[in-house]
Amino acid sequence: MKNVIETEGLRKEFKAYSSREGLGGAFRDLFTRNYKVIRAVDDLSFSIKQGEMVGYIGENGAGKSTSIKMLTGILNPTSGTVRVNGMDPHRQREKFVSSIGVVFGQRSQLWWDIAVQESFRLLKKVYKVSDEDYKNHMEHVIESLDIGPLLDKPVRKLSLGQRMRCELAAALIHNPPLLFLDEPTIGLDVLVKLKIRQFLKEMNEKYKTTILLTTHDLSDIEALCERVIMLDQGKIIYDGALAHLRQDFGEGKKIEFQFGEPVDETSLKHLSEELEVFWQQNNANSWTALLTAQEAGMSELIGRVVGAKKVLDMSIHEVSTEEIIRQIYEKGYQPEKRILT
Known part of the structure; x- marks a missing residue:
């Protein structure tokens, strides 16, 4: 399949000005300004093929929004x-925008004071979509997203979940081959999220729509x-x-220990020396160990803790994807860099 998105060495830098202190500093700023160059995006190189659904994730300030703005021509x-x-x-x-659809969770492309169907008609004219197409x-889109009863209502009278379904429909009026979704389910309840996810899967299967999804809700990604x-x-x-991610992070096991007495982190770290373990305290007598080691490491940790501490109860769980990614960012653990070719 052909590549829908291709970037090579993509970089974006901004100048950030800083003001000097005091009246004298303000006077000098009139003639010379101090500034530093901030690199928001640093040599991004990747490609996305037609029909792929790709999660685009990172912490705030990681460069997601800046790179999306470059991909969309802003x-x-x-x-x-x-x-x-x-x-x-x-x-x-001008030619490019007719080939993409964009949904920003916190921005609207619908007109606030007119009925949803009137916004759709205006966008139909903008994208030069024929009546037949x-x-x-749109009959399929409206039915799948269950927005038929909302078409004659002004956008300002819609709930957040209703508006987001209408926003998604508006982005697909011209049936673009590529869809950018930025936090499309932010603030939505579970049922609305499930409906939107199911619809996106149908669009991808039916039209081979390529989707780049940016979100902090990793359940959407999964x-x-x-x-x-x-x-x-x-x-x-x-x-x-x-x-x-699980393979790169390790087995991804989470062991919850319930101790018979208060336990401090120093003693637990001493017990887990040479093992890749992160400790999290639940309460004075309860700690959770996040392991990046293989099963042998898990057995070794359990043996050391049980041999040294009074353990009342213990449970083992799989570490969620959200937990893994949070550990990568918070604890500085980096999986082996894996780039698709």
Whole structure:
């Protein structure tokens, strides 16, 4: 399959000005300014094939939004190349925007004071969609997202879940081959999330729609995406199958110990020396060990703790994907960098 998105050495830098202190400093700022260059995106290189559903994740400030803005043509890269749907998103912007759909969870493309169906009609004109294509495609979209009863209501009278379903439908009026989703389920209840996820799967299967999903809700990623791209400080630290995160992190086991007396972290760290273990305190008598080692390491840890401490109860669980990724960022543990070729 062809590549829908291709980036090579993509970089974006911003100048950040700093003011000097005092009246004298303010006067000097009139003539010369102090500034430093901040690199928000640092040499990103990746490609996404037609029909892929890719999770695009990272902490706040990791470079997700900046890179998405370059992929959608809002920002021009400082250096590097980007091709999306065979076009330069910034230089061919007018032609390019008709080939993508974008949903930002905290921004609306619908007109606030008019009925939803009137917004749809306006967008139909903007994208030059024929009556026949609109009818054939949007009937399925409206039915799948269950927004028929909402079409005659002003957008301002919709709940958040209702509006997000309408936003998603609006982004698909011209049936774009590529869909950018930025926090599409933020603040939504479980039933609405499930409906949106199911609809996205149907669109991907029926039209081979390529989807790049940016979200802090990793349950969305797990439900929809087989591949994940993880950013940190503007760089890609992981690009590969979601399932491989567990392999790179280790067995991904979580052991909860219930002790018969209060236990301090120092003694637990001493017991887990030479083992890849992160300790989390639940309460004075309860601690959870997150292991990145193999099963032999887990057996060794249990043996050491039980031999040295009074253990009342113990339970073993799989570590969730969210827990793994949180540990990668918070504890500084980095999985072996895996880049798709």
